[in-house]
Amino acid sequence: MKVKQLLIPVLTIALFILNACGGGSKKDYSKEVDEGTFSGNIFTSQALGWTMEFPDNWMITSKSSLESLDERSKAIAGDSTSNMSGIKRTLAFQKNFDNNFQSSWEDFSGDEAQYKRIISNIHKMIYNNYLNQRTTLDSINGTQKIGNILFDTYQIALYDRDNKNFANQLLLTSIVKNKFMTVTIAYNNDADRKKMLDLFKKSAFK
Numbered sequence: 001m002k003v004k005q006l007l008i009p010v011l012t013i014a015l016f017i018l019n020a021c022g023g024g025s026k027k028d029y030s031k032e033v034d035e036g037t038f039s040g041n042i043f044t045s046q047a048l049g050w051t052m053e054f055p056d057n058w059m060i061t062s063k064s065s066l067e068s069l070d071e072r073s074k075a076i077a078g079d080s081t082s083n084m085s086g087i088k089r090t091l092a093f094q095k096n097f098d099n100n101f102q103s104s105w106e107d108f109s110g111d112e113a114q115y116k117r118i119i120s121n122i123h124k125m126i127y128n129n130y131l132n133q134r135t136t137l138d139s140i141n142g143t144q145k146i147g148n149i150l151f152d153t154y155q156i157a158l159y160d161r162d163n164k165n166f167a168n169q170l171l172l173t174s175i176v177k178n179k180f181m182t183v184t185i186a187y188n189n190d191a192d193r194k195k196m197l198d199l200f201k202k203s204a205f206k
Contacts, residue, residue, distance in 0.1 A: 020059035052203035061092040098188040108180040
């Protein structure tokens with residue numbers, strides 16, 4: 001597994017508008033994920049044994065916009081070699097430009113030491129990417145228990161030239177059923193952060 005493959009979905013969440021699916025009528029969201037099923041506002045990933053509710057008044061993010069985001073992120077990072085074919089997109093939804101949730105997984109066959117090295121490298125690459133874009137940031141590592149799964153967390157706060165916090169990202173990673181699971185929560189206010197994180201905390205892994 002290549003580190004860059006895992007990095008791409010979280011590089012520029014706060015920098016591009018994500019197109020979304022939505023509207024007055026119920027839509028078939030199955031085409032917007034690589035793996036998983038929808039039942040009303042409940043998403044289930046059979047591969048991860050993961051079930052999560054999403055807000056029915058928010059929008060499912062289209063897979064095509066996430067693919068476009070990946071390509072833009074690769075261009076910003078100067079990456080012309082990473083192959084994204086191994087990444088499976090799962091639940092992604094958003095309230096608006098600044099507040100959104102993304103998740104994905106990739107097969108993982110390494111051990112705990114390799115996993116720790118990978119996430120350390122991912123955190124460094126994300127941090128350096130923002131510095132290269134001349135964006136001031138603070139970051140902090142931690143953990144978060146979701147059901148019976150312990151996730152490693154990496155929190156980023158971004159600041160403008162007037163030292164005003166304009167965007168934030170919370171990256172959560174863990175190995176679930178021999179798969180490297182990634183969740184990214186982007187937000188610009190505490191209420192939407194709490195809403196997305198609380199829904200994730202209430203999700204179930206079997």
